[in-house]
Amino acid sequence: MSELIRIANLNKIYDSGAVQVHALKDINLTIEQGEFIAIMGHSGSGKSTLMNILGCLDRPTNGVYQLDGIDIANRTNDELSDIRNKKIGFVFQAFNLIPRTSALKNVELPMIYAQVPGKQRVARATALLEKVGLGERLEHMPNELSGGQKQRVAIARALSNQPPILLADEPTGNLDSSSTIEIMELFTQLNREGVTIIIVTHEDDVAAFTHRVLWFEDGRLISDRKVEKQS
Amino acid sequence: MMLLFENIKLALSAIRSNKMRSFLTMLGIIIGIGSVIAIVSIGDTMRSVIASEYENVGINRVIYYVLPEDNVWYESDYFSQDDIDQIKDAFGDRIPYIDTYYYDSMTLSDGVRNQEKVDIYAVESGYDQVQPMDFLYGRMIDEGDVESKRNSIVIEQETAQKYFGTDNAVGRKLQLLSTTGDREEFTVVGVYKKQDSFLMAMSGGNALVYVPSSLYFTPDSLGFEINCYVAEDTDAELLRTQMTNYIARMKNRTTDEIFSTSARDEMGMMDSMMSGLSVAVGAIAAISLLVGGIGIMNIMLVSVTERTREIGIRKALGARTSHILTQFLIESAIISAAGGFIGTLLGIGIVALGGMLIGIDVVVNPLIVVIAVGFSAVVGIFFGIYPARRAAAADPIDALRYE
Numbered sequence: 001m002s003e004l005i006r007i008a009n010l011n012k013i014y015d016s017g018a019v020q021v022h023a024l025k026d027i028n029l030t031i032e033q034g035e036f037i038a039i040m041g042h043s044g045s046g047k048s049t050l051m052n053i054l055g056c057l058d059r060p061t062n063g064v065y066q067l068d069g070i071d072i073a074n075r076t077n078d079e080l081s082d083i084r085n086k087k088i089g090f091v092f093q094a095f096n097l098i099p100r101t102s103a104l105k106n107v108e109l110p111m112i113y114a115q116v117p118g119k120q121r122v123a124r125a126t127a128l129l130e131k132v133g134l135g136e137r138l139e140h141m142p143n144e145l146s147g148g149q150k151q152r153v154a155i156a157r158a159l160s161n162q163p164p165i166l167l168a169d170e171p172t173g174n175l176d177s178s179s180t181i182e183i184m185e186l187f188t189q190l191n192r193e194g195v196t197i198i199i200v201t202h203e204d205d206v207a208a209f210t211h212r213v214l215w216f217e218d219g220r221l222i223s224d225r226k227v228e229k230q231s
Numbered sequence: 232m233m234l235l236f237e238n239i240k241l242a243l244s245a246i247r248s249n250k251m252r253s254f255l256t257m258l259g260i261i262i263g264i265g266s267v268i269a270i271v272s273i274g275d276t277m278r279s280v281i282a283s284e285y286e287n288v289g290i291n292r293v294i295y296y297v298l299p300e301d302n303v304w305y306e307s308d309y310f311s312q313d314d315i316d317q318i319k320d321a322f323g324d325r326i327p328y329i330d331t332y333y334y335d336s337m338t339l340s341d342g343v344r345n346q347e348k349v350d351i352y353a354v355e356s357g358y359d360q361v362q363p364m365d366f367l368y369g370r371m372i373d374e375g376d377v378e379s380k381r382n383s384i385v386i387e388q389e390t391a392q393k394y395f396g397t398d399n400a401v402g403r404k405l406q407l408l409s410t411t412g413d414r415e416e417f418t419v420v421g422v423y424k425k426q427d428s429f430l431m432a433m434s435g436g437n438a439l440v441y442v443p444s445s446l447y448f449t450p451d452s453l454g455f456e457i458n459c460y461v462a463e464d465t466d467a468e469l470l471r472t473q474m475t476n477y478i479a480r481m482k483n484r485t486t487d488e489i490f491s492t493s494a495r496d497e498m499g500m501m502d503s504m505m506s507g508l509s510v511a512v513g514a515i516a517a518i519s520l521l522v523g524g525i526g527i528m529n530i531m532l533v534s535v536t537e538r539t540r541e542i543g544i545r546k547a548l549g550a551r552t553s554h555i556l557t558q559f560l561i562e563s564a565i566i567s568a569a570g571g572f573i574g575t576l577l578g579i580g581i582v583a584l585g586g587m588l589i590g591i592d593v594v595v596n597p598l599i600v601v602i603a604v605g606f607s608a609v610v611g612i613f614f615g616i617y618p619a620r621r622a623a624a625a626d627p628i629d630a631l632r633y634e
């Protein structure tokens with residue numbers, strides 16, 4: 001397996017003038033292609049901070065972050081936009097679909113920014129929505145979908161430019177247990193197809209779907225444990 | 232390019248999903264552009280009406296009369312046949328037509344039952360050479376009519392229809408009754424087609440008939456003014472100076488006391504009035520577009536704030552700063568251009584309705600529609616820059632976290 005993510009001596013300090021928050025402390029971490037990882041830890045331990053950095057939405061204060069061989073430090077905002085567009089799929093706790101915009105259009109969005117021609121876009125978005133089980137809901141608006149359905153649209157959207165990584169910060173946090181299982185089964189399937197998936201979660205049931213659990217406490221990575229699957 | 236198209240679709244759906252607000256936002260631009268278009272179209276229409284009036288009257292016409300400084304006229308200030316002959320001798324080569332502008336109102340009758348008030352114009356021969364007329368039958372008053380003081384009359388097509396039930400009234404007889412009760416019989420020598428004239432329609436619109444000047448302007452009559460047509464290839468200003476000097480000497484007056492006015496003067500006055508109006512219109516346009524533009528900026532700021540989260544999502548999904556910037560710029564440009572377009576239709580509609588009510592053809596410069604829409608789009612872009620930059624500058628994490 002080849003290395004997808006390498007993080008070395010990475011720190012993140014939020015400096016709002018009066019107070020400094022050391023949100024990530026000396027993180028060292030490598031992630032291989034095709035892994036399925038859960039990030040766990042108490043509230044405020046730095047999980048979302050790490051996800052934002054992994055997702056190129058935020059920059060580390062210092063340290064190294066390499067994604068797919070690219071050094072992320074010193075990239076311009078537009079370069080980071082392009083990296084997010086092509087290499088990363090985001091799934092959020094709050095779904096974050098664009099309101100008053102159909103499921104299909106939502107899924108097309110990353111492809112629009114990637115300048116994929118219209119026909120190809122629609123074909124691919126349709127295929128993805130069918131894949132997540134929403135082939136009948138293409139023209140539905142977000143407010144016409146259930147939480148689980150919204151999250152499946154969000155997953156289809158995250159996959160639209162075929163990124164190597166899916167980042168999901170508490171993707172099941174707003175879902176009931178049956179929807180949670182559906183979503184996790186979908187992730188498992190995608191992971192089998194080769195997508196690297198990193199999920200932040202508070203739930204052991206969710207973490208149980210993954211193959212590796214990273215435990216954070218107070219900004220430090222204190223445990224990195226492979227989960228043995230007895231299937 | 233593709234993104235531009237996507238952005239336009241996006242902007243349209245954003246506008247559609249907020250119809251009422253979009254419309255209220257446009258209102259300033261609609262009213263501004265609408266009033267400007269209305270005023271400009273009224274100006275263009277007036278200009279064309281006046282230009283066509285002068286076409287009827289003759290652009291080469293100059294009128295002279297004595298205007299004493301103390302406003303006391305003597306008999307010598309009036310023009311006699313002798314004066315006219317002298318002027319003809321001196322300037323005839325450059326003034327193909329001259330008369331004393333004998334105009335009167337009389338009653339035209341067929342001696343049986345039809346009778347109506349008409350305006351009569353006692354012309355010299357050759358009037359139709361300087362003032363083109365459209366003859367259906369016969370001819371204009373000619374030299375023979377004038378010289379032999381024949382009772383010849385030229386009438387309008389409508390008059391011919393009214394009195395004889397036919398356009399071809401040449402050779403038929405009509406009577407002119409003066410206010411003093413004199414009754415004289417005339418023979419129709421020509422029937423002409425009246426040109427549509429707005430001013431004539433406004434001024435009551437008596438039918439106009441032409442008769443030989445010699446019948447009314449006799450060697451011992453006096454005319455208040457002289458009415459000259461200047462030859463096409465003449466230096467009109469030089470001729471005017473020379474004429475003024477000549478008449479001043481003839482009438483023993485200073486040149487300042489010889490008043491002259493030409494169609495060109497009045498056209499020029501009209502034009503300067505119009506350009507004055509244009510400045511006023513420009514000021515209205517500027518103010519209303521400023522107000523409209525600020526309205527758009529305000530709404531766009533609200534819209535950017537409301538859609539902070541959406542901006543964050545878009546950025547997370549790979550939108551570049553320029554993508555967000557153009558998205559909002561295009562949205563404000565489209566709102567503004569749509570306002571400009573609606574305003575244009577409104578302005579033209581108002582003017583067209585007004586024109587229909589008073590019965591004139593409205594002139595609308597098609598270029599103005601393009602300019603108005605284009606200009607409002609520019610206003611939209613200009614006032615959209617600040618909100619769009621705010622949107623584009625948003626930090627994706629903060630934007631995603633925005634409640």
Ligand SMILES: Nc1ncnc2c1ncn2[C@@H]1O[C@H](COP(=O)(O)OP(=O)(O)OP(=O)(O)O)[C@@H](O)[C@H]1O
Binds near residue numbers: 016041043046049050
């Ligand atoms: N923008 C910010 N400015 C300042 N401090 C911040 C900022 N974002 C996060 N922090 C702080 O950094 C620390 C880590 O926050 P983070 O959001 O990563 O926690 P988390 O593990 O995701 O918690 P939760 O499970 O509640 O989501 C917290 O103390 C938080 O207050």
Ligand SMILES: [Mg+2]
Binds near residue numbers: 047
């Ligand atoms: Mg968090």
